[in-house]
Amino acid sequence: MTTHADEFEIHRSRLFGLAYRMLGSAEEAEDTVQDAYLRWSSAGREDVERPGAWLAKAVTNLCLTRLTSARARREVYPGPWLPEPVVTSDGALGPLESAEQRDAVSFALLVLLERLTPAERAVYVLREAFAYGYREIAEVLDLGEANCRQLHRRATQRLSAEGTRFEAEPERQARLVESFLTAARDGDVAELERLLAADVTWWGDGGGKVSAARRPIEGRERVLRVMAIGFRRYIAPLGFTVEEVNGATALVARDGDEIVGVIALEIHGGVITEVRAVVNPDKLAFVKRQLGGA
Structure with a gap:
């Protein structure tokens, strides 16, 4: 006989994916799923005709409550706010077999979803x-x-105004990320100029915990200047691995065995248009558990 707990486990992965897309935070998504389990465990079986629907409703409503307080916190967040990265090669956020599915968990879309009302976000x-x-x-x-x-x-219109956000070919994306890392390590300015769009923007999320630009850095020349200083002073000593993060190829930075940052690159038309660096240690806890970092 299937127990209450067994029934919940069947839906856990899907519920986590729903909560993460709603909140942009893996830690909060895990807490939300746990809260939903507590509600589920106290509900009578005779009151639940469709467990999947019941649980989706519970998680969605819990997320709506969390989004209200999250908005207030993010208004005073020190510097740019970025989502918590999640390694997706292990299916943590469900199947990502199409460009649209990858886009649905991308940093770009999760940042844009912050502009929607909680109800718009839930519906979308x-x-x-x-x-x-x-x-x-x-x-x-x-x-x-x-x-x-x-x-x-309304949500679709607001998001569509930003244009298409996904790159169609993951293999090409991976090659560009590798080229970016090699050029940055070698200090190959000419290659970096070729890889970066003229209007590229660099976003850094340190959360006030570690050093990061408090405002976005816009334009190829400014980004190159920041990279020249940052890579020489902070990044050159680090080790990097290439991982699938939020449905796209990204760089994971390590200081010894400790994961200290995730750099996600947004690519359009064969060039890098956005660089998003998450270095806030609080936002790296989930990735550390996934990859076994200290």
Whole structure:
């Protein structure tokens, strides 16, 4: 006989993926799933006709509550806020077999989702990442179906204004990331100029815990100047591995056995348009557990 706990475990991975997309934080997503389990364990089986739907609703509502307080915290966050990175080569966020699926967990989209209201974000994630119908979304959010359609339309319009965010070919993306790392290590300015878009932007999230630019650095020349100083002073002594993070090829920086940063590169038209460096140690805890870092 399937126990209450066994039934929950069947859905745990999907629930984590839902919570992470809603919150942009792996640690908070884990806490949310645990809170959902506590609710689940105290619910009577006779009250739950469809466990998957019941749990999705519980997690979504818990996320909506967390998003309200998260918005207040992020308004006073020291410097740019970036999502917590998650290694996705092990299926932690579900299958990422298409460009659209990879885009749904990308740093670029998760940052843009911060601009939506909690309700818009919930509708968008349920519809786009989990293929929920509007009737199912309405049941999860206790809203009218027409209202959910309107929220999805509004969210899509706001996100579409930013343009397409994903690069179609992972293999090409991986080669560009490798080339970027080699050029940075070698101080090959000419190659870096070729790899970086003229309007490239560098974002650093240190969370006030470690040194990072408090404002985005815009433009190829400024980014190159920062890299020249940063790589020589801070990055040259580090070791790097190439990993699939949030559905895209990224660089994981290590100081000895300790993971000290994740650098995600956004690529369009064969050049790097965004560099996002997460160095806030609080945001690296999940990646450290995934990769066995100190």
